Amino acid sequence: MKFLIIAPALFLSNIVAQAANLNAVTNDPESGIYLTASDYKNKQLHLAGDQSTNNKLRLNDFLGGRTLTMSHNGEDHKFSKDGIYGYRDKDGSDYRLYKSNSAKYKILENGAVVIYKAEQTGNKQTGFKPLVQYYFSNGVAGDVHLLSLANLERTFKGQPAFDIIDANFQTDSDLIKYDEYHQQFRINRLLAKL
Incomplete structure (x- = not known):
């Protein structure tokens, strides 16, 4: 009798977990770098990607770091912060870098x-x-x-x-x-x- 009660509960919790996982993948926004103001205006991301491309952005803010690093498909790309317009983070928010490294x-x-x-x-x-x-x-x-x-x-x-x-x-x-x-x-x- 206990098995008849527990089995459907486990089955339903598994379906809910899979649906939540599916949602997370479909709602994964692109991240990347905007090299110029024109790129931002036209929404053209350099090294655009999401979780499937393993995009990871490191701002290197410690002690006023002058570079940021974008990991894309397992390869690191460094950019001078004063040489790019901005970036889009993994949450889909856009940022502008302006005159100061930090x-x-x-x-x-x-x-x-x-x-x-x-x-x-x-x-x-x-x-x-x-x-x-x-x-x-x-x-x-x-x-x-x-x-x-x-x-x-x-x-x-x-x-x-x-x-x-x-x-x-x-x-x-x-x-x-x-x-x-x-x-x-x-x-x-x-x-x-x-």
Whole structure:
């Protein structure tokens, strides 16, 4: 009698485990390197691959390492961080490397302005929680600046975008408001109307 109860339970748990495994394989995003801003814009990954190609990315961040290593099909490829635009990690998130060997900016949205997020290690004052700051660039190849009203107004001075920013945003924290309905940052939704 116990066998009749245990056998179906084992069978069902095996099916659930196989389904979860199948899901993990089909949802495995590609990772790789963006050599240029144009590559990022056109979504052309160099050394693109997933788990089947054994893609592994090592940022070599220890002591401000100047290179990153991409293992692809068992072969290591080294890149100078200041010689490439960025990379896509194994989770499918895109990052831009900009001017500093250790600075990596997660690309949150590529719209009228490109919006990035960067995290720094927390300290005693923050309870060791990571410090999150938001940045922007005017286009994928533009300079990266802290996302602030002053920086946006300086970047778009004398352009129609300046008037939209001035009329719709009062504080720096207003700039990171996300429009859930339109699935984009509010600033990009407003600037897209130009």
